[in-house]
Amino acid sequence: MLRRSALVFVSLVVLVLGMLAAGKYLRQQRKPRATKLAGDVHGVAAPEFDLPSLDGRRVKLSDFRGKAVLLNFWATWCPPCKVEMPWFAELQEQYGPDGLVILGVAMDDSEPAKISQFVNDLGVNYPVLLGTDKVADDYGDVEYLPTTFYIDRNGKIVTKTDGLLSRQEIEDDIKTALSAPYSARLGGARRAHSSAKRGAPGAP
Numbered sequence: 001m002l003r004r005s006a007l008v009f010v011s012l013v014v015l016v017l018g019m020l021a022a023g024k025y026l027r028q029q030r031k032p033r034a035t036k037l038a039g040d041v042h043g044v045a046a047p048e049f050d051l052p053s054l055d056g057r058r059v060k061l062s063d064f065r066g067k068a069v070l071l072n073f074w075a076t077w078c079p080p081c082k083v084e085m086p087w088f089a090e091l092q093e094q095y096g097p098d099g100l101v102i103l104g105v106a107m108d109d110s111e112p113a114k115i116s117q118f119v120n121d122l123g124v125n126y127p128v129l130l131g132t133d134k135v136a137d138d139y140g141d142v143e144y145l146p147t148t149f150y151i152d153r154n155g156k157i158v159t160k161t162d163g164l165l166s167r168q169e170i171e172d173d174i175k176t177a178l179s180a181p182y183s184a185r186l187g188g189a190r191r192a193h194s195s196a197k198r199g200a201p202g203a204p
Contacts, residue, residue, distance in 0.1 A: 037139055037140035041140065041160050042158065042159060043156055043157065044157050045155055045157075046069075046149060046151045047135075047139060048061050049138065051132065052130050053127050053128065053129050054112055054115060054116045054127075054130070055127075059103070064103075065153070065155055066099070066153050066182050067099045067101045067153060068101070068151065068152055068153055068177035069101050069102075069151040069177070070088070070091075070100065070103070070150055070151075070170075071105065071139075071149040072084075072085075072102065073105045073107050073131065073136065073139070073142050073145060074104055074105070074107065075108035076106070076114070076115060076118045078146060080145070080163065081146045082122065084164055084165075085104070085122050088102050088124070088126065089122070089125045091167075091170065091174060092125055095174055095178065098178055099178060100174060100178060102127075103127055104119070104124065104127070104128040104129065105130075106129065106131055107136060107142070107145060116128075140160075144162050146164065147160070147161070148160070150177040152177050153177075153180055153182040154182060156180070158173065
């Protein structure tokens with residue numbers, strides 16, 4: 001029992017040191033800019049982005065409106081990220097049919113081919129995007145990895161987490177993001193109503 005406790009303690013120390021190292025690396029590599037998110041981000045609209053994916057597509061956050069999004073900032077050299085990414089793959093498979101989309105944003109300088117090999121080795125089954133300083137700044141000057149945003153079906157941030165959580169905590173946050181009903185934009189409803197009026201018999 002003592003040996004097992006010691007191993008658990010050592011593992012936790014390694015994960016914490018990995019998170020601190022990731023934060024130090026990001027601060028050294030990135031130039032601070034104005035941020036769009038600060039303080040309590042609950043209920044705030046998640047900033048739009050347009051990022052390249054590993055398979056060569058351009059991906060926007062707005063592409064997934066109507067779905068809940070787990071947006072995870074990570075890097076290949078981040079030990080806690082390696083722990084949670086297989087959980088994300090399992091949760092994507094489990095909750096994808098309910099409307100969950102997991103997006104990974106790689107925040108390191110590795111070549112795309114190396115990142116692709118890394119995610120394949122971990123069994124990642126969700127889109128991985130190549131991050132930029134701008135998207136990190138837009139999301140509140142991301143300094144520590146992993147950093148994860150849970151976004152509801154309407155594009156509003158439900159919660160933000162820094163560091164490694166348990167699989168159950170991640171799943172609970174996913175359920176919260178999925179629980180928000182999707183609300184069609186009022187402007188879209190007005191346009192639909194106007195189109196219906198124009199198409200009615202006798203309408204000008």
